[in-house]
Amino acid sequence: MKALLRSFLALALLAQLTVLPQRVAAQTPVAADTTHKYQNPAGVSAAGRKSFFKSKGFRATIVPALLIGYGASTIYGNGLYSSYQAKHAIRSEFGTYRSHIDDYLQWAPYLEIPAVLLGGVESRNDRLNLALVVAKSELIMLGSVYIVKTLSHIQRPDSSNHLSFPSGHTAQAFLAASIVHAEFRDKSQWYGVGAYALATSVAAFRMINNKHWQSDVVAGAGFGILSAHLAYLSHRNRWGRKPGGRGIGETSLVPVWTPAGGMGVCFNWRPK
Structure with a gap:
């Protein structure tokens, strides 16, 4: 059980390390250097260019990529602390215990948004753009999870079907938590902490209910976070602004x- 708890804590900490792209303040344009225009057409010095590791794309994908990669590496009996080992630890602690609470908790992080807004805390985006980001994130997540589930053809722990990898419930919960974190982190990091705690509990219950392997929920968290990040990165046309x-x-x-x-x-x- 201690090893399982360590896995959940590591999952939550990795999610908190997620850094969505920050808005960069506009700089005064520099006059073009016509004497070297063919060497440097953009007029930007090499020293002023951002490195790959500081780019928006890298910061938005590194944590989800680690989660998806680790999850894929522990399918069945493979990798460091495999899914078989995690299942054995869970069954020894919880036996035949089952609960349907995860079916509802997957949406719980979203409930933070209206509650915080009604409390007078302003979100990063206005209502319309926030709705557009949520819709785009959901489409990306649902499409990618369905495709990977179909192609991977991993059998569930309870042998009910072969749509185990990745966990859709976990992806949904971490997508919602990522949006809450992105919208309110400038006000307080605790909004994101609460949302990620709810998402982690969904991952735990999916394994306790014997519906998913450890590999499924870890990769599901990665897919959820990645979907939210891609939606923010691609959200350029802000309606009404x-x-x-x-x-x-x-x-x-x-x-x-x-x-x-x-x-x-x-x-x-x-x-x-």
């Missing part, structure tokens, strides 16, 4: 109502 950098111009989406036509939406575009 001025877009930054290059683009087609300023756009806005405003709800309207008229006595004759009823409710609708007005899309405004101001070209650059």
Whole structure:
């Protein structure tokens, strides 16, 4: 049981190490150096370029990649502290105990969002953009988990089917926890701690209920976190706000109502 608890704690700590891309303050543009324009077309010195290890992509994927990689390495009896070893430890502690609480807890981190917003704490994104990030994250997670489940064809511990790897419940819980952490970490890290604690409990119950191996829940956590990170990285068009950098111009989406036509939406575009 101690080894199992250590695995859960390590999972939660790895999740807390996740660092979503930070907004970089705009810098004053530097005049182009026409004498060396063919050597350095962008006008950015080599010393000013970010290293690969400090890039947004690397920081967003390193922790999920470690989780998915470790999970895949411990399938069945393989790797360091294999899934067979974890199952033996769990069954010796919990026997035939079963609970359906994990079916509900997988959504629990999301409940933090309206509770915190009603408490007067502002999220990182406005309501519309937050909803778009959540929708995009869910699509990425559901698609990737379904594809990997089908291709891996790993049998569940209870032999009910061959859709064990990775755990969809765990992916869902860690996706929600990652969004809570990203939206409110600037206000307090404890919002993320609570969300990741709930997600870790889902992973534990999936194994206690004999529905998933250790490899499934660890990889599931990675898929959930990665899905949230990819959604944030790709969320460039912020509806109702001025877009930054290059683009087609300023756009806005405003709800309207008229006595004759009823409710609708007005899309405004101001070209650059």
